[in-house]
Amino acid sequence: MFLKLNRLFLKSLSFRLTFGYAILFVLSSFLILFLNYYLFNHSIKDRDHEILSSKAKEYSSVYSKGGVQELKNYLAAQKQSDTDSQFLVRIESVNSETLFLHIPEKMQQLSASEVDKKISTLTFSKNISKFYMSERSIEDPEEENEYEVVSQINSDGQRIQVARNTDERDDLLERYLRTILSASFAVLLIGSFGGFVFSKQALAPLRNLIQAIKLVRSGELSARVPVRNSNDEIDEIGILFNKMATKIENLISNMHETLDNVAHDLRTPLTRLKSKAELTLLSQFAATADYKEALANTIENAAEIVSLINTIMDISEAEAGVLKLDLVEINATDVILEIIDLYAMIAEEKNISLQFVESVNFNFYADRIRCKQVLSNLLDNAIKYSPKNSLIEIISQSFDGKNEICILDVGIGISAQDVPKIWSRLYRVHHNQSNKGLGLGLSLVHSICKAHGWTIQVQSQLGVGSEFKLTFTNGA
Amino acid sequence: MNILIVEDDLGIAQELITGLNDNNFNCVHATNGEAGLEFALKNEFQLIITDLMLPGMNGLEMISELRKNKVDAPVLILTAKRSLDDRVTGLQNGGDDYLVKPYAFVELLARIKNLIRRSTKEPEAKFETLIFFEDLTINLISREVTREQKKIELQAKEYQLLEFFIKNIRIPLSKNQILEKIWGYSFDPQTNVVDVLVYRLRGKVDKNFSKPYIHTLKGIGYVFKVE
Numbered sequence: 001m002f003l004k005l006n007r008l009f010l011k012s013l014s015f016r017l018t019f020g021y022a023i024l025f026v027l028s029s030f031l032i033l034f035l036n037y038y039l040f041n042h043s044i045k046d047r048d049h050e051i052l053s054s055k056a057k058e059y060s061s062v063y064s065k066g067g068v069q070e071l072k073n074y075l076a077a078q079k080q081s082d083t084d085s086q087f088l089v090r091i092e093s094v095n096s097e098t099l100f101l102h103i104p105e106k107m108q109q110l111s112a113s114e115v116d117k118k119i120s121t122l123t124f125s126k127n128i129s130k131f132y133m134s135e136r137s138i139e140d141p142e143e144e145n146e147y148e149v150v151s152q153i154n155s156d157g158q159r160i161q162v163a164r165n166t167d168e169r170d171d172l173l174e175r176y177l178r179t180i181l182s183a184s185f186a187v188l189l190i191g192s193f194g195g196f197v198f199s200k201q202a203l204a205p206l207r208n209l210i211q212a213i214k215l216v217r218s219g220e221l222s223a224r225v226p227v228r229n230s231n232d233e234i235d236e237i238g239i240l241f242n243k244m245a246t247k248i249e250n251l252i253s254n255m256h257e258t259l260d261n262v263a264h265d266l267r268t269p270l271t272r273l274k275s276k277a278e279l280t281l282l283s284q285f286a287a288t289a290d291y292k293e294a295l296a297n298t299i300e301n302a303a304e305i306v307s308l309i310n311t312i313m314d315i316s317e318a319e320a321g322v323l324k325l326d327l328v329e330i331n332a333t334d335v336i337l338e339i340i341d342l343y344a345m346i347a348e349e350k351n352i353s354l355q356f357v358e359s360v361n362f363n364f365y366a367d368r369i370r371c372k373q374v375l376s377n378l379l380d381n382a383i384k385y386s387p388k389n390s391l392i393e394i395i396s397q398s399f400d401g402k403n404e405i406c407i408l409d410v411g412i413g414i415s416a417q418d419v420p421k422i423w424s425r426l427y428r429v430h431h432n433q434s435n436k437g438l439g440l441g442l443s444l445v446h447s448i449c450k451a452h453g454w455t456i457q458v459q460s461q462l463g464v465g466s467e468f469k470l471t472f473t474n475g476a
Numbered sequence: 477m478n479i480l481i482v483e484d485d486l487g488i489a490q491e492l493i494t495g496l497n498d499n500n501f502n503c504v505h506a507t508n509g510e511a512g513l514e515f516a517l518k519n520e521f522q523l524i525i526t527d528l529m530l531p532g533m534n535g536l537e538m539i540s541e542l543r544k545n546k547v548d549a550p551v552l553i554l555t556a557k558r559s560l561d562d563r564v565t566g567l568q569n570g571g572d573d574y575l576v577k578p579y580a581f582v583e584l585l586a587r588i589k590n591l592i593r594r595s596t597k598e599p600e601a602k603f604e605t606l607i608f609f610e611d612l613t614i615n616l617i618s619r620e621v622t623r624e625q626k627k628i629e630l631q632a633k634e635y636q637l638l639e640f641f642i643k644n645i646r647i648p649l650s651k652n653q654i655l656e657k658i659w660g661y662s663f664d665p666q667t668n669v670v671d672v673l674v675y676r677l678r679g680k681v682d683k684n685f686s687k688p689y690i691h692t693l694k695g696i697g698y699v700f701k702v703e
Contacts, residue, residue, distance in 0.1 A: 292694070295695060296694030297695070298695070300695055324560045341659065345633070346667060346669050372661075373665070
């Protein structure tokens with residue numbers, strides 16, 4: 001049902017675009033075509049009026065020369081020519097008497113008295129007028145034709161009037177109009193078709209996007225949208241979608257990996273817990289003290305499990321970018337001294353000296369607890385992997401405009417091929433039974449640094465020592 | 477001392493009640509927010525312990541309602557929700573303290589006592605200069621410690637730990653509590669520094685003497701007492 005509506009929506013968007021485009025195209029075409037027709041119409045009429053005017057002038061001069069007779073002869077001589085045989089000529093005296101009326105041979109069926117009457121009663125505006133008359137043709141006796149009349153006054157005050165029917169012009173205009181209508185129809189078709197194709201093409205990327213989104217929703221996380229590199233908004237949507245899909249894919253894959261790790265990590269303390277409890281219960285010689293010990297063991301392992309879960313959750317949140325940080329201004333020297341204070345006693349046990357080198361004292365913004373977790377972890381590792389009677393240096397300095405905290409030790413170091421791997425979960429180079437703690441430490445350190453926008457680097461040589469450098473971003 | 481416990485998990489509630497009863501607290505148990513609200517409005521409690529995730533009315537809503545109705549007994553939020561946001565919201569909505577599950581019972585007890593003491597405005601243990609415990613004498617001003625009349629030299633942190641112990645005789649203290657008291661840490665940095673410190677203190681205070689006062693409670697922490 002949703003699919004149908006979906007398609008309908010798409011069709012309607014497509015339809016709306018098509019319709020809009022077609023209407024715009026068609027309307028403007030119509031406008032042009034009809035404007036054209038109107039102007040042509042006007043132009044033709046003007047031309048006809050000019051012809052009539054010039055004819056009136058012509059006949060007027062002939063009449064001035066030789067009067068009615070001269071004009072009659074003149075017109076008789078003209079009747080061979082097609083053009084001139086269309087004109088009705090009338091001359092009116094100053095007192096509105098008809099002095100002369102000529103009806104061409106071709107129009108003999110017209111009633112002279114009717115013509116005379118019609119023309120004489122005309123009012124002229126700008127010397128132009130018109131009247132209607134029936135030609136009494138055999139095909140259609142009732143049909144009335146339009147006649148155009150031009151009237152000019154000569155020097156004697158007499159009116160020279162020349163008339164012609166508008167059939168030819170009307171015919172021409174009618175043909176022209178038909179041409180235009182055909183053209184309009186073609187325009188409508190082209191407009192609609194063009195609009196449809198155009199909008200379909202424009203919407204194709206959107207359909208691709210819809211398709212890709214459906215695939216991702218159904219679990220096909222690798223679905224992506226093809227990008228045309230046309231640098232327009234549709235392309236931008238496509239690129240952003242692809243980035244988002246990649247991020248989702250990574251988040252989910254990280255989640256899976258995390259869950260795998262959690263399951264793995266939990267088995268050890270759970271096994272210890274369970275087996276101790278089982279063995280104690282099974283033992284025939286178990287005394288109260290043994291039960292107490294088994295219970296204590298349970299608590300310790302349970303605490304370890306909780307700690308593990310919390311650490312893994314912290315790492316996941318930090319990597320997904322959703323770890324909440326309570327940012328406050330922290331003084332580097334203060335926090336370093338706190339950490340040293342915590343580990344002083346432990347370092348003493350191995351006769352390791354912790355030396356703080358304050359090259360520069362600076363402040364930065366961080367979540368206090370997370371920051372201490374990072375530094376604790378690094379110092380803890382340094383102590384753990386350093387030999388007795390050695391020195392560990394904690395340095396706060398500035399380099400290249402950025403503030404740094406470095407922890408240097410002369411411990412067992414990390415081999416070149418292991419260096420890139422240390423940040424991943426569960427990684428511990430030397431599996432040492434006496435060393436408590438899990439391989440999650442550096443992973444958490446890395447995630448917290450990333451969440452704050454800091455960089456953490458390590459330089460190390462096997463058998464020589466390691467240097468961990470924490471670089472703060474400017475202003476952070 | 478009457479404590480109201482609002483907790484929908486019966487197992488957790490039962491253990492909590494037993495533990496508190498052992499420590500001379502009377503407990504009333506409500507399994508949801510509405511019941512908790514009703515009890516709190518009708519009776520007087522010195523402390524209310526509540527979970528956040530409850531069926532129906534949740535913990536936050538219940539606390540808000542309590543405060544609106546002028547119930548100002550201290551409220552300890554005991555919950556599995558451990559995010560910073562949840563803690564902030566809980567305390568802003570009227571909670572007085574926030575403890576994340578799973579919790580160490582000794583820590584819960586310490587916090588309960590603290591909350592009750594604060595709200596009843598009991599003066600801090602009267603200021604004493606000298607503390608005597610069996611054959612141990614501690615001068616809180618000069619920080620001189622003697623046992624069986626022999627002077628014991630303690631480093632700063634060793635003394636701080638001893639003072640913490642002596643002010644909590646017979647009360648089990650977890651490693652986290654010690655860590656927080658001596659070093660001010662509110663998270664577990666996964667080190668055995670507390671063990672090391674206790675070991676050192678023992679070496680000076682218990683080792684060459686007749687009876688040990690510092691005892692390890694496996695799985696719990698340490699306790700200072702005469703066996």
